Amino acid sequence: MRLTLRVWRQRNAADEGAMSTYQVDGISPDMSFLEMLDTLNERLILEGEDPIAFDHDCREGICGACSLVINGDAHGPERTTTCQLHMRSFRDGDVIDVEPWRAAAFPVVKDLVVDRSAFDRIIQAGGYITAPTGAAPEAHATPVPKPDADRAFEHAECIGCGACVAACPNGAAMLFTSAKVNHLNVLPQGAPERGTRVLDMVERMDAEGFGGCTLAGECATVCPKGIPLSSITDMNREWLRATAKGARR
Amino acid sequence: MWDSTVGKKAVMAASGLIMLLYLVAHMIGNLKVFFGPGEFNAYGHWIRTVGEPFMHYGWTLWIIRVVLVAAVVAHATAAYQLSRRDIRARPAKYVHKKRGSDYATRTMRWGGVILGLFIVWHILDLTTGHVHTGGFQEGRPYQNVVDSFSTWYGNVIYIVAMLALGLHIRHGFWSAAQTLGAGGRARDRFLKAAANLLALLLTAGFVAVPVGVMTGVVS
Numbered sequence: 001m002r003l004t005l006r007v008w009r010q011r012n013a014a015d016e017g018a019m020s021t022y023q024v025d026g027i028s029p030d031m032s033f034l035e036m037l038d039t040l041n042e043r044l045i046l047e048g049e050d051p052i053a054f055d056h057d058c059r060e061g062i063c064g065a066c067s068l069v070i071n072g073d074a075h076g077p078e079r080t081t082t083c084q085l086h087m088r089s090f091r092d093g094d095v096i097d098v099e100p101w102r103a104a105a106f107p108v109v110k111d112l113v114v115d116r117s118a119f120d121r122i123i124q125a126g127g128y129i130t131a132p133t134g135a136a137p138e139a140h141a142t143p144v145p146k147p148d149a150d151r152a153f154e155h156a157e158c159i160g161c162g163a164c165v166a167a168c169p170n171g172a173a174m175l176f177t178s179a180k181v182n183h184l185n186v187l188p189q190g191a192p193e194r195g196t197r198v199l200d201m202v203e204r205m206d207a208e209g210f211g212g213c214t215l216a217g218e219c220a221t222v223c224p225k226g227i228p229l230s231s232i233t234d235m236n237r238e239w240l241r242a243t244a245k246g247a248r249r
Numbered sequence: 250m251w252d253s254t255v256g257k258k259a260v261m262a263a264s265g266l267i268m269l270l271y272l273v274a275h276m277i278g279n280l281k282v283f284f285g286p287g288e289f290n291a292y293g294h295w296i297r298t299v300g301e302p303f304m305h306y307g308w309t310l311w312i313i314r315v316v317l318v319a320a321v322v323a324h325a326t327a328a329y330q331l332s333r334r335d336i337r338a339r340p341a342k343y344v345h346k347k348r349g350s351d352y353a354t355r356t357m358r359w360g361g362v363i364l365g366l367f368i369v370w371h372i373l374d375l376t377t378g379h380v381h382t383g384g385f386q387e388g389r390p391y392q393n394v395v396d397s398f399s400t401w402y403g404n405v406i407y408i409v410a411m412l413a414l415g416l417h418i419r420h421g422f423w424s425a426a427q428t429l430g431a432g433g434r435a436r437d438r439f440l441k442a443a444a445n446l447l448a449l450l451l452t453a454g455f456v457a458v459p460v461g462v463m464t465g466v467v468s
Protein backbone atom coordinates (compact mmCIF):
# COMPACT_ATOMS: atom_id res chain seq x y z
CA MET A 1 0.00 0.00 0.00
CA ARG A 2 1.04 3.55 -0.68
CA LEU A 3 -0.35 6.23 1.62
CA THR A 4 -0.14 9.95 2.27
CA LEU A 5 0.07 10.80 5.96
CA ARG A 6 -0.58 14.22 7.38
CA VAL A 7 0.80 14.11 10.91
CA TRP A 8 0.74 16.67 13.72
CA ARG A 9 4.35 17.63 14.51
CA GLN A 10 5.12 19.70 17.58
CA ARG A 11 8.62 19.86 19.05
CA ASN A 12 7.53 20.48 22.64
CA ALA A 13 4.71 21.87 24.76
CA ALA A 14 5.66 25.47 23.96
CA ASP A 15 5.98 24.91 20.19
CA GLU A 16 3.01 25.93 18.06
CA GLY A 17 2.96 22.77 15.96
CA ALA A 18 1.57 22.06 12.49
CA MET A 19 0.59 19.22 10.20
CA SER A 20 3.43 17.70 8.13
CA THR A 21 2.92 15.55 5.07
CA TYR A 22 4.72 12.22 4.52
CA GLN A 23 4.50 9.61 1.76
CA VAL A 24 4.78 6.01 2.95
CA ASP A 25 5.24 3.08 0.62
CA GLY A 26 5.40 -0.68 1.00
CA ILE A 27 2.77 -0.91 3.74
CA SER A 28 1.17 -4.33 4.19
CA PRO A 29 -2.58 -4.45 4.95
CA ASP A 30 -1.70 -6.81 7.83
CA MET A 31 0.40 -4.20 9.61
CA SER A 32 -1.12 -2.45 12.58
CA PHE A 33 -1.44 1.33 12.43
CA LEU A 34 1.48 1.64 14.86
CA GLU A 35 3.65 -0.69 12.75
CA MET A 36 2.91 1.54 9.80
CA LEU A 37 4.16 4.51 11.85
CA ASP A 38 7.22 2.44 12.90
CA THR A 39 8.00 1.91 9.22
CA LEU A 40 7.82 5.63 8.59
CA ASN A 41 9.91 6.39 11.69
CA GLU A 42 12.67 3.96 10.62
CA ARG A 43 12.94 5.87 7.38
CA LEU A 44 12.90 9.24 9.14
CA ILE A 45 15.73 8.11 11.43
CA LEU A 46 17.81 6.95 8.44
CA GLU A 47 17.20 10.30 6.80
CA GLY A 48 18.43 12.02 9.94
CA GLU A 49 15.01 13.45 10.81
CA ASP A 50 13.31 13.45 14.19
CA PRO A 51 11.00 10.39 14.36
CA ILE A 52 7.32 10.97 15.14
CA ALA A 53 6.65 10.60 18.87
CA PHE A 54 3.55 8.58 19.80
CA ASP A 55 2.47 6.62 22.88
CA HIS A 56 2.24 2.82 22.89
CA ASP A 57 3.02 -0.03 25.23
CA CYS A 58 1.25 -3.40 25.17
CA ARG A 59 0.18 -3.23 21.53
CA GLU A 60 -2.51 -5.75 22.33
CA GLY A 61 -5.36 -3.45 23.26
CA ILE A 62 -5.20 -3.76 27.03
CA CYS A 63 -2.97 -1.05 28.47
CA GLY A 64 -4.56 2.15 27.19
CA ALA A 65 -1.28 3.80 26.24
CA CYS A 66 -1.86 4.21 22.52
CA SER A 67 -3.92 7.17 21.38
CA LEU A 68 -4.13 9.09 18.03
CA VAL A 69 -7.07 10.77 16.36
CA ILE A 70 -7.14 9.26 12.89
CA ASN A 71 -9.18 11.08 10.24
CA GLY A 72 -11.10 12.80 13.02
CA ASP A 73 -11.90 9.59 14.93
CA ALA A 74 -10.28 8.74 18.26
CA HIS A 75 -8.51 5.37 17.67
CA GLY A 76 -9.52 5.52 14.00
CA PRO A 77 -12.38 4.05 12.00
CA GLU A 78 -12.81 0.75 13.91
CA ARG A 79 -14.12 0.44 17.49
CA THR A 80 -10.79 -0.68 18.88
CA THR A 81 -7.50 0.75 20.13
CA THR A 82 -5.05 2.25 17.64
CA CYS A 83 -2.62 -0.63 18.26
CA GLN A 84 -5.33 -3.09 17.22
CA LEU A 85 -6.30 -1.11 14.14
CA HIS A 86 -4.94 -2.68 10.96
CA MET A 87 -4.06 -1.10 7.66
CA ARG A 88 -6.66 -3.26 5.90
CA SER A 89 -9.17 -0.72 7.26
CA PHE A 90 -7.68 1.76 4.77
CA ARG A 91 -7.35 1.74 1.00
CA ASP A 92 -4.29 2.09 -1.17
CA GLY A 93 -3.70 5.76 -1.95
CA ASP A 94 -5.62 7.08 1.08
CA VAL A 95 -4.74 10.37 2.70
CA ILE A 96 -4.74 9.86 6.48
CA ASP A 97 -4.77 12.69 9.04
CA VAL A 98 -3.13 11.81 12.37
CA GLU A 99 -3.58 14.15 15.34
CA PRO A 100 -3.07 13.99 19.11
CA TRP A 101 -5.92 13.83 21.67
CA ARG A 102 -7.22 17.38 22.03
CA ALA A 103 -8.30 18.66 25.45
CA ALA A 104 -7.14 21.42 27.77
CA ALA A 105 -6.57 18.79 30.47
CA PHE A 106 -4.38 16.70 28.11
CA PRO A 107 -1.59 19.08 27.02
CA VAL A 108 0.59 17.97 24.10
CA VAL A 109 4.06 16.88 25.25
CA LYS A 110 5.51 16.22 21.80
CA ASP A 111 4.00 15.41 18.39
CA LEU A 112 1.23 12.91 19.12
CA VAL A 113 2.05 12.35 22.80
CA VAL A 114 -0.21 14.04 25.36
CA ASP A 115 0.03 14.17 29.15
CA ARG A 116 -2.82 12.09 30.58
CA SER A 117 -1.75 12.29 34.22
CA ALA A 118 -5.01 14.14 34.98
CA PHE A 119 -6.61 10.67 34.80
CA ASP A 120 -4.17 9.35 37.38
CA ARG A 121 -5.13 12.16 39.74
CA ILE A 122 -8.84 11.34 39.29
CA ILE A 123 -8.03 7.74 40.27
CA GLN A 124 -6.00 8.97 43.24
CA ALA A 125 -9.03 10.95 44.41
CA GLY A 126 -11.11 7.81 44.96
CA GLY A 127 -10.64 5.11 42.36
CA TYR A 128 -9.56 2.49 44.89
CA ILE A 129 -10.83 0.79 48.02
CA THR A 130 -9.20 1.53 51.35
CA ALA A 131 -8.47 -1.94 52.66
CA PRO A 132 -5.42 -3.74 53.95
CA THR A 133 -3.71 -5.44 51.05
CA GLY A 134 -1.80 -8.69 51.20
CA ALA A 135 -2.55 -12.13 49.82
CA ALA A 136 -5.65 -12.40 47.62
CA PRO A 137 -8.67 -13.01 49.87
CA GLU A 138 -10.63 -16.25 49.74
CA ALA A 139 -12.96 -15.92 46.76
CA HIS A 140 -16.11 -16.95 48.68
CA ALA A 141 -15.51 -14.65 51.63
CA THR A 142 -17.52 -11.83 50.05
CA PRO A 143 -20.32 -13.11 47.84
CA VAL A 144 -21.10 -10.88 44.87
CA PRO A 145 -24.40 -11.40 43.03
CA LYS A 146 -23.79 -12.36 39.41
CA PRO A 147 -25.52 -9.28 37.86
CA ASP A 148 -23.43 -6.97 40.07
CA ALA A 149 -20.25 -8.80 39.15
CA ASP A 150 -21.11 -8.44 35.47
CA ARG A 151 -21.82 -4.75 35.83
CA ALA A 152 -18.61 -4.16 37.76
CA PHE A 153 -16.66 -6.05 35.15
CA GLU A 154 -18.22 -4.14 32.29
CA HIS A 155 -16.98 -0.90 33.86
CA ALA A 156 -13.66 -2.39 34.91
CA GLU A 157 -12.87 -2.90 31.26
CA CYS A 158 -12.00 0.79 30.90
CA ILE A 159 -8.28 1.00 30.08
CA GLY A 160 -7.98 4.74 30.72
CA CYS A 161 -6.97 5.55 27.17
CA GLY A 162 -8.75 8.92 27.09
CA ALA A 163 -10.45 8.45 23.72
CA CYS A 164 -13.70 9.52 25.38
CA VAL A 165 -12.14 12.89 26.28
CA ALA A 166 -10.60 13.27 22.82
CA ALA A 167 -13.94 12.66 21.08
CA CYS A 168 -16.03 14.82 23.41
CA PRO A 169 -16.89 18.27 22.00
CA ASN A 170 -16.46 19.60 25.55
CA GLY A 171 -13.28 17.71 26.47
CA ALA A 172 -15.22 16.03 29.28
CA ALA A 173 -13.96 13.03 31.23
CA MET A 174 -17.39 11.83 32.33
CA LEU A 175 -17.26 8.42 30.65
CA PHE A 176 -13.87 7.56 32.12
CA THR A 177 -14.77 8.82 35.59
CA SER A 178 -18.15 7.08 35.55
CA ALA A 179 -16.56 3.79 34.51
CA LYS A 180 -14.17 4.00 37.44
CA VAL A 181 -16.84 5.10 39.93
CA ASN A 182 -19.38 2.47 38.90
CA HIS A 183 -16.84 -0.32 38.78
CA LEU A 184 -16.22 -0.01 42.52
CA ASN A 185 -19.60 1.37 43.62
CA VAL A 186 -21.56 -1.73 42.57
CA LEU A 187 -19.29 -4.10 44.53
CA PRO A 188 -19.60 -4.83 48.25
CA GLN A 189 -15.90 -4.02 48.63
CA GLY A 190 -16.55 -0.54 47.30
CA ALA A 191 -19.68 0.11 49.36
CA PRO A 192 -18.17 1.79 52.44
CA GLU A 193 -16.68 4.58 50.31
CA ARG A 194 -19.52 4.73 47.81
CA GLY A 195 -20.53 8.33 48.55
CA THR A 196 -17.16 9.97 49.09
CA ARG A 197 -15.72 8.17 46.06
CA VAL A 198 -18.10 9.71 43.57
CA LEU A 199 -17.97 13.17 45.15
CA ASP A 200 -14.17 13.23 45.36
CA MET A 201 -13.60 11.85 41.86
CA VAL A 202 -16.04 14.29 40.25
CA GLU A 203 -14.50 17.16 42.20
CA ARG A 204 -11.04 16.16 40.96
CA MET A 205 -12.35 15.77 37.43
CA ASP A 206 -13.68 19.35 37.51
CA ALA A 207 -10.47 20.67 39.08
CA GLU A 208 -8.42 19.17 36.24
CA GLY A 209 -10.21 21.43 33.75
CA PHE A 210 -12.29 18.84 31.92
CA GLY A 211 -15.56 20.13 30.46
CA GLY A 212 -19.08 19.15 31.44
CA CYS A 213 -21.37 16.57 29.89
CA THR A 214 -23.87 17.62 27.24
CA LEU A 215 -24.82 14.03 26.48
CA ALA A 216 -23.63 14.27 22.91
CA GLY A 217 -22.67 10.59 23.18
CA GLU A 218 -19.44 10.84 21.16
CA CYS A 219 -17.49 9.23 24.04
CA ALA A 220 -19.43 5.99 24.06
CA THR A 221 -19.23 5.83 20.27
CA VAL A 222 -15.42 5.79 20.26
CA CYS A 223 -14.73 3.88 23.48
CA PRO A 224 -12.69 0.81 22.48
CA LYS A 225 -14.03 -1.07 25.50
CA GLY A 226 -17.71 -0.36 24.92
CA ILE A 227 -18.33 1.55 28.14
CA PRO A 228 -21.99 2.59 27.64
CA LEU A 229 -23.36 6.14 27.84
CA SER A 230 -25.70 4.94 30.60
CA SER A 231 -22.60 4.67 32.76
CA ILE A 232 -22.71 8.48 33.00
CA THR A 233 -26.37 8.35 34.00
CA ASP A 234 -25.48 5.87 36.74
CA MET A 235 -22.70 8.12 38.02
CA ASN A 236 -25.04 11.13 38.05
CA ARG A 237 -27.42 9.10 40.20
CA GLU A 238 -24.60 8.13 42.55
CA TRP A 239 -23.50 11.77 42.79
CA LEU A 240 -27.00 13.08 43.55
CA ARG A 241 -27.55 10.31 46.09
CA ALA A 242 -24.25 11.06 47.85
CA THR A 243 -24.98 14.79 47.83
CA ALA A 244 -28.47 14.25 49.26
CA LYS A 245 -27.00 12.05 51.99
CA GLY A 246 -24.35 14.65 52.78
CA ALA A 247 -21.45 12.26 52.24
CA ARG A 248 -18.24 14.19 52.87
CA ARG A 249 -14.95 13.36 54.42
CA MET B 250 -24.41 21.54 44.11
CA TRP B 251 -23.61 24.70 42.16
CA ASP B 252 -19.81 24.18 42.42
CA SER B 253 -19.84 20.93 40.48
CA THR B 254 -20.42 20.41 36.77
CA VAL B 255 -22.66 17.48 37.67
CA GLY B 256 -24.64 19.52 40.21
CA LYS B 257 -25.01 22.55 37.96
CA LYS B 258 -26.27 20.32 35.23
CA ALA B 259 -28.82 18.86 37.65
CA VAL B 260 -30.05 22.40 38.39
CA MET B 261 -30.39 22.86 34.64
CA ALA B 262 -32.33 19.66 34.25
CA ALA B 263 -34.70 20.45 37.15
CA SER B 264 -35.34 24.03 36.00
CA GLY B 265 -35.82 22.79 32.44
CA LEU B 266 -38.41 20.28 33.60
CA ILE B 267 -40.27 22.95 35.61
CA MET B 268 -40.45 25.11 32.46
CA LEU B 269 -41.51 22.09 30.44
CA LEU B 270 -44.35 21.35 32.86
CA TYR B 271 -45.53 24.94 32.57
CA LEU B 272 -45.34 24.81 28.78
CA VAL B 273 -47.62 21.78 28.63
CA ALA B 274 -50.24 23.65 30.70
CA HIS B 275 -49.68 26.82 28.67
CA MET B 276 -50.19 25.00 25.40
CA ILE B 277 -53.44 23.41 26.56
CA GLY B 278 -54.63 26.85 27.69
CA ASN B 279 -53.72 28.42 24.34
CA LEU B 280 -55.75 25.89 22.39
CA LYS B 281 -58.92 27.37 23.94
CA VAL B 282 -58.51 30.16 21.41
CA PHE B 283 -60.24 27.83 18.93
CA PHE B 284 -63.41 27.93 21.03
CA GLY B 285 -63.95 31.65 20.69
CA PRO B 286 -63.26 34.84 22.64
CA GLY B 287 -65.68 33.98 25.45
CA GLU B 288 -63.94 30.80 26.51
CA PHE B 289 -60.41 32.11 25.90
CA ASN B 290 -60.90 35.33 27.85
CA ALA B 291 -62.65 33.46 30.65
CA TYR B 292 -59.62 31.17 30.88
CA GLY B 293 -57.37 34.25 31.10
CA HIS B 294 -59.53 35.51 33.96
CA TRP B 295 -59.55 32.11 35.68
CA ILE B 296 -55.72 31.93 36.02
CA ARG B 297 -56.03 35.08 38.12
CA THR B 298 -58.87 33.88 40.31
CA VAL B 299 -57.83 30.24 40.76
CA GLY B 300 -57.24 29.32 44.37
CA GLU B 301 -59.75 31.86 45.71
CA PRO B 302 -60.88 32.30 48.41
CA PHE B 303 -57.64 30.87 49.86
CA MET B 304 -55.65 33.04 47.46
CA HIS B 305 -56.27 36.68 46.74
CA TYR B 306 -56.99 37.71 43.13
CA GLY B 307 -53.83 37.22 41.02
CA TRP B 308 -51.72 35.55 43.70
CA THR B 309 -51.58 32.12 42.09
CA LEU B 310 -50.51 33.67 38.81
CA TRP B 311 -47.79 35.64 40.57
CA ILE B 312 -46.48 32.55 42.33
CA ILE B 313 -46.26 30.80 38.96
CA ARG B 314 -44.43 33.81 37.54
CA VAL B 315 -41.90 33.92 40.37
CA VAL B 316 -41.17 30.19 40.04
CA LEU B 317 -40.77 30.54 36.27
CA VAL B 318 -38.46 33.54 36.50
CA ALA B 319 -36.32 31.66 39.02
CA ALA B 320 -36.25 28.65 36.69
CA VAL B 321 -35.29 30.74 33.64
CA VAL B 322 -32.54 32.57 35.54
CA ALA B 323 -31.10 29.37 37.06
CA HIS B 324 -31.29 27.57 33.72
CA ALA B 325 -29.69 30.33 31.67
CA THR B 326 -26.97 31.06 34.24
CA ALA B 327 -26.02 27.39 34.46
CA ALA B 328 -26.12 27.10 30.66
CA TYR B 329 -23.82 30.10 30.28
CA GLN B 330 -21.32 28.99 32.92
CA LEU B 331 -21.19 25.37 31.75
CA SER B 332 -20.88 26.38 28.10
CA ARG B 333 -17.96 28.68 28.85
CA ARG B 334 -16.26 25.90 30.75
CA ASP B 335 -16.88 23.41 27.93
CA ILE B 336 -15.37 25.74 25.34
CA ARG B 337 -12.30 26.33 27.49
CA ALA B 338 -11.85 22.58 28.00
CA ARG B 339 -11.40 22.06 24.23
CA PRO B 340 -9.24 24.99 23.08
CA ALA B 341 -7.66 23.32 20.03
CA LYS B 342 -9.88 22.01 17.25
CA TYR B 343 -9.09 18.99 15.12
CA VAL B 344 -7.71 19.73 11.67
CA HIS B 345 -9.72 16.82 10.27
CA LYS B 346 -13.37 17.85 10.74
CA LYS B 347 -16.05 15.27 11.32
CA ARG B 348 -19.81 15.40 11.20
CA GLY B 349 -20.89 16.14 14.74
CA SER B 350 -23.69 14.78 16.87
CA ASP B 351 -27.31 15.17 15.77
CA TYR B 352 -28.93 18.52 15.02
CA ALA B 353 -30.96 18.81 18.23
CA THR B 354 -27.85 18.21 20.35
CA ARG B 355 -25.71 20.71 18.46
CA THR B 356 -28.32 23.45 18.59
CA MET B 357 -28.96 23.39 22.36
CA ARG B 358 -26.90 26.53 22.98
CA TRP B 359 -28.08 28.72 20.09
CA GLY B 360 -31.57 27.29 20.36
CA GLY B 361 -31.55 28.20 24.05
CA VAL B 362 -30.49 31.76 23.23
CA ILE B 363 -33.32 32.00 20.70
CA LEU B 364 -35.75 30.79 23.35
CA GLY B 365 -34.41 33.32 25.86
CA LEU B 366 -34.89 36.20 23.42
CA PHE B 367 -38.31 34.87 22.51
CA ILE B 368 -39.42 34.76 26.15
CA VAL B 369 -38.57 38.47 26.48
CA TRP B 370 -40.34 39.40 23.25
CA HIS B 371 -43.34 37.26 24.10
CA ILE B 372 -43.85 38.94 27.50
CA LEU B 373 -43.46 42.42 26.02
CA ASP B 374 -45.96 41.49 23.31
CA LEU B 375 -48.79 39.66 25.04
CA THR B 376 -48.34 40.29 28.77
CA THR B 377 -47.28 43.93 29.05
CA GLY B 378 -48.14 45.04 25.51
CA HIS B 379 -45.02 47.19 25.05
CA VAL B 380 -44.18 45.86 21.59
CA HIS B 381 -47.77 44.97 20.70
CA THR B 382 -49.33 46.23 17.48
CA GLY B 383 -53.00 47.00 17.08
CA GLY B 384 -53.70 48.49 20.50
CA PHE B 385 -53.04 46.22 23.44
CA GLN B 386 -56.07 45.68 25.66
CA GLU B 387 -55.59 44.45 29.21
CA GLY B 388 -58.02 41.62 29.94
CA ARG B 389 -58.84 41.02 26.27
CA PRO B 390 -56.26 38.33 25.40
CA TYR B 391 -58.26 36.91 22.49
CA GLN B 392 -58.13 40.16 20.52
CA ASN B 393 -54.46 40.66 21.45
CA VAL B 394 -53.55 37.21 20.10
CA VAL B 395 -55.41 37.85 16.86
CA ASP B 396 -53.64 41.22 16.46
CA SER B 397 -50.19 39.72 17.11
CA PHE B 398 -50.64 37.01 14.54
CA SER B 399 -51.99 39.40 11.95
CA THR B 400 -48.47 40.75 11.42
CA TRP B 401 -46.00 38.74 9.34
CA TYR B 402 -43.14 39.24 11.82
CA GLY B 403 -45.33 38.18 14.74
CA ASN B 404 -45.92 34.87 12.98
CA VAL B 405 -42.29 34.43 11.93
CA ILE B 406 -40.84 35.11 15.39
CA TYR B 407 -43.36 32.84 17.06
CA ILE B 408 -43.07 29.92 14.66
CA VAL B 409 -39.25 30.00 14.55
CA ALA B 410 -39.17 30.04 18.35
CA MET B 411 -41.53 27.08 18.56
CA LEU B 412 -39.41 25.04 16.15
CA ALA B 413 -36.40 25.87 18.32
CA LEU B 414 -38.42 24.78 21.34
CA GLY B 415 -39.21 21.43 19.75
CA LEU B 416 -35.52 20.76 19.07
CA HIS B 417 -34.54 21.90 22.57
CA ILE B 418 -37.02 19.53 24.19
CA ARG B 419 -36.11 16.65 21.90
CA HIS B 420 -32.58 16.59 23.30
CA GLY B 421 -33.41 18.28 26.63
CA PHE B 422 -36.06 15.93 27.98
CA TRP B 423 -34.00 12.81 27.39
CA SER B 424 -30.89 14.61 28.70
CA ALA B 425 -32.63 15.71 31.87
CA ALA B 426 -33.50 12.08 32.62
CA GLN B 427 -29.82 11.11 32.24
CA THR B 428 -28.63 14.09 34.29
CA LEU B 429 -31.00 13.25 37.13
CA GLY B 430 -29.93 9.61 37.01
CA ALA B 431 -33.38 8.44 35.97
CA GLY B 432 -32.35 7.03 32.60
CA GLY B 433 -30.79 3.69 31.88
CA ARG B 434 -30.51 1.05 29.24
CA ALA B 435 -33.95 -0.44 29.82
CA ARG B 436 -35.70 2.93 29.68
CA ASP B 437 -33.71 4.52 26.90
CA ARG B 438 -36.06 3.80 24.04
CA PHE B 439 -39.06 4.88 26.08
CA LEU B 440 -37.36 8.15 27.09
CA LYS B 441 -36.29 8.97 23.55
CA ALA B 442 -39.80 8.28 22.26
CA ALA B 443 -41.33 10.37 25.06
CA ALA B 444 -38.94 13.24 24.25
CA ASN B 445 -39.89 13.14 20.57
CA LEU B 446 -43.60 12.95 21.35
CA LEU B 447 -43.43 15.85 23.82
CA ALA B 448 -41.43 17.94 21.37
CA LEU B 449 -43.85 17.22 18.57
CA LEU B 450 -47.01 17.82 20.63
CA LEU B 451 -45.75 21.09 22.10
CA THR B 452 -44.53 22.47 18.80
CA ALA B 453 -47.71 21.47 16.97
CA GLY B 454 -49.96 22.72 19.77
CA PHE B 455 -48.26 26.11 19.98
CA VAL B 456 -47.91 26.60 16.22
CA ALA B 457 -51.62 25.79 15.72
CA VAL B 458 -52.57 29.20 17.15
CA PRO B 459 -50.78 31.48 14.63
CA VAL B 460 -51.73 29.08 11.85
CA GLY B 461 -55.34 29.36 13.03
CA VAL B 462 -55.20 33.15 12.82
CA MET B 463 -53.41 33.11 9.45
CA THR B 464 -56.01 30.80 7.91
CA GLY B 465 -58.90 32.77 9.36
CA VAL B 466 -60.12 29.96 11.62
CA VAL B 467 -59.47 32.31 14.53
CA SER B 468 -60.42 35.93 13.90
Ligand code: HEM
Pocket residue numbers: 213214215258259261262264265266268269272321324325328329332354357358360361362364365366417418420421422424425426428429
Ligand atom coordinates in the same frame (compact mmCIF):
# COMPACT_ATOMS: atom_id res chain seq x y z
C1 HEM C 1 -33.52 31.07 28.73
C2 HEM C 1 -33.49 30.37 27.62
C3 HEM C 1 -32.78 29.05 27.56
C4 HEM C 1 -31.42 28.82 27.42
C5 HEM C 1 -30.32 29.86 27.29
C6 HEM C 1 -31.25 27.38 27.41
C7 HEM C 1 -30.04 26.74 27.23
C8 HEM C 1 -29.82 25.39 27.44
C9 HEM C 1 -28.56 24.73 27.31
C10 HEM C 1 -27.23 25.36 26.86
C11 HEM C 1 -28.76 23.43 27.66
C12 HEM C 1 -27.69 22.35 27.75
C13 HEM C 1 -27.60 21.65 26.47
C14 HEM C 1 -26.68 20.49 26.54
O1 HEM C 1 -26.40 20.02 27.64
O2 HEM C 1 -26.28 20.08 25.46
C15 HEM C 1 -30.14 23.26 28.01
C16 HEM C 1 -30.72 22.09 28.44
C17 HEM C 1 -32.07 21.92 28.73
N1 HEM C 1 -33.07 22.86 28.53
FE1 HEM C 1 -32.76 24.80 28.07
N2 HEM C 1 -32.45 26.77 27.57
C18 HEM C 1 -33.42 27.75 27.66
C19 HEM C 1 -34.79 27.58 27.78
C20 HEM C 1 -35.40 26.36 28.05
C21 HEM C 1 -36.84 26.19 28.13
C22 HEM C 1 -37.91 27.27 27.89
C23 HEM C 1 -37.04 24.88 28.45
C24 HEM C 1 -38.39 24.25 28.69
C25 HEM C 1 -38.81 23.26 28.05
C26 HEM C 1 -35.73 24.23 28.56
C27 HEM C 1 -35.52 22.90 28.86
C28 HEM C 1 -34.29 22.29 28.92
C29 HEM C 1 -34.05 20.95 29.39
C30 HEM C 1 -35.10 19.97 29.91
C31 HEM C 1 -32.66 20.73 29.28
C32 HEM C 1 -31.90 19.46 29.63
C33 HEM C 1 -31.07 19.61 30.86
C34 HEM C 1 -30.05 18.50 30.85
O3 HEM C 1 -29.33 18.37 29.86
O4 HEM C 1 -29.97 17.76 31.83
N3 HEM C 1 -34.76 25.17 28.29
N4 HEM C 1 -30.78 24.47 27.87
Ligand code: SF4
Pocket residue numbers: 157158159160161162163164165175176179219222223224225226227
Ligand atom coordinates in the same frame (compact mmCIF):
# COMPACT_ATOMS: atom_id res chain seq x y z
S1 SF4 D 1 -14.12 5.02 29.02
FE1 SF4 D 1 -13.43 4.00 27.12
S2 SF4 D 1 -12.58 5.68 25.91
FE2 SF4 D 1 -12.71 6.45 27.99
S3 SF4 D 1 -10.72 6.01 28.93
FE3 SF4 D 1 -12.04 4.25 29.40
S4 SF4 D 1 -11.65 2.80 27.73
FE4 SF4 D 1 -10.82 4.77 27.02
Ligand code: FES
Pocket residue numbers: 055056057058059060061062063064065066081082083084
Ligand atom coordinates in the same frame (compact mmCIF):
# COMPACT_ATOMS: atom_id res chain seq x y z
S1 FES E 1 -0.69 0.01 23.12
FE1 FES E 1 -1.71 -0.87 24.85
S2 FES E 1 -3.79 -0.54 24.31
FE2 FES E 1 -2.78 0.13 22.50
